[in-house]
Amino acid sequence: MSRFVHLVAGARPNFMKVAPLYHQLARADWCRPVLVHTGQHYSSEMSETFIRDLDLPTPDHQLSIGSGSHAEQTARCMIAYEKLCTLTAPDLVVVVGDVNSTMACALAAKKLGLDVAHLEAGLRSGDRSMPEEINRLVTDAIADLLWTPSPDADVNLRTEGVSENRIHRVGNIMIDAYELLRDRIEAAPGPSSLGLAGEDYAVVTLHRPSNVDTQTKLEELVSAVTQTAEQIRLVFPLHPRTSAALERFGMTAALKHPRIHLLSPLGYVDFMSLVRRARLVITDSGGLQEETTYLGVPCLTIRKNTERPITVTEGTNRLIDAADLPVAVAQCLADEAPAARRPELWDGHTAERVARSIREFFTARSA
Template sequence: MGMKSIHLVAGARPNFMKVAPLWHALNKEAWCKPVLVHTGQHYDAMMSDVFFSDLGLPAPDFHLGVGSGSHAQQTAAVMTAYEDLCRQTKPDNVVVVGDVNSTMACAIAAKKLGLQVSHLEAGLRSFDRTMPEEINRLVTDAISDLLWTPSPDADENLAREGIPVERIDRVGNIMIDSLVMMQGNISKACVAKRLGLEQKRYGVITLHRPINVDTADALEAALSAIIEVSTSLPLVFPMHPRTRARVEEFGLGRRLERATLIKVCKPLGYVDFMSLLSECAIAITDSGGIQEETCYLGIPCITVRESTERPITITSGSNRLAHMTDMPKLAARILDDRRDGRAGTIPDLWDGRTAERVVASLKRAVG
């Protein structure tokens, strides 16, 4: 077989963590060339450039430079730019990861050109179609040729949607590969110490979803809940640019400044953030990836959302769903109950070897 060209598409911060282990694994192979395509959906330097250096990724082979906009504008811009790139470069397989607008847009553009599309992290469902990510997941999975899933619930979701079983391949969780790959650097970073915090005596907060930050009422309720938790446990809050903009827009900055036990900082690079997360007592988040990382690390996590597309993190015991108003009580209960040792168990195939399984599966598919 001749040298195969494999496009790895990344559009936003979580995509880079999923693409990195796969890029490294494919780069060692003689039968293919991994081609890194950055759509530019996140263009803030803190949100992407630092990730490339942290994760040992080269500069992207192609940068579509799309930038922000409404969902429709962003999707349309990615589709237009990526269709042009596919016509010029004719990849043998297009690998899309996760659930951002770029994932769906590149999958549609590639499929309409008759190209092979593989979806890494397929089959996740929150069953909440008000979440833009849920629409992206449903559409991408419906048209992909190869669906790499992280857990048994994902296989079941796809089977129920009528995806033929031969297209589904459970490979495990690629996010854990990044964590294992970077473990040495993460343990050397000592971010908590740098911030003057004691191991296991602080919590980490991340909030960025529209439902929690886009209205004054929701954001005020979120800050009240966080401030309540901080009275019994110091908190670190690496603030997403979207959340920071809303705090300023709604005039809530003073409330946060007065909460002396909450350290607000800029978004952290992957290594620094994982260092902070791996030494904390509890994580409170509305992110997808953090639910998985805390599950692997055995750290209690509260997800302030109505639903999660990663139910295995709940059934394995580390994660809990909660409304923002109930979150402080739940946090207090978790901290009171805290046993020494890990929360929950690690799901099957979350072992740092997912990229190897993906490479083997991809080789069979393009062979």
């Protein structure tokens, strides 16, 4: 008998985590993966491009929750997902990452008595001012299966009193996404499409509310970025949140610099083709800290903390303040490649381990 497994994705990083598992489960004869797109990222730039890049089908269900405050988005998602589960209850709900859709669908499912699994569980920044930290804590507290990417995540869950039988370290699903599309990423033109073939450049991605939502912080960031452009060319795909903030505070023109290539959001293949060839990456993203560690690319993360500390202790990542960016970049350019190693189980086979965990879970439930 085939079991139905909902794979819930709300924002574009979710699709990168869902895709390898979708393809793994689609090859199985014991379950059927059902792709649920909540629509938290609702523009084609932020979702549909990634769906196409990752060879995913059109989602089976579109909840179309759209934007709004955290409470509005969470509430709409819970209502819409509860209706879907009431009509066609899945055998397992898989939520990924730490966006509002992750927590909302986990809550709605558990209140209906459904089994829930969290992929990328146990990550903690220790900063509860981050909405993502609240989403992680709540989701992990109620999920039946917690699939972790690294030992520190296991420790976090144990410290919070989670029983061992719920914790399963499976590795980093983001690496599976990269390996899934490695051939296409390596074949993509990358820097040559921007006239940067043979040149050193840095990739920049900045979108966290703590960095872009206030004028003072954004001014500091723009100043640091433009100073950095004097040292190395920058490729800067602008997140819609960052574009809107630049427009709102009248700072769009401040980034018009001959050595800054401002781009619209890119699909996964085009973006990673730039990252893999970059001299360094400047970001506030979570996923990029992991991908640069895997690829051995130096990463400067403009944040006070990270929920992925293994990228600092074992990988290529450094946490810095915006004001320190020009100096940190100069140090990166002067140094050899950082000594780093790929964390255990970051090997492109996480989806296989997750699928095996799901099958064992179903077997135990049937016993």
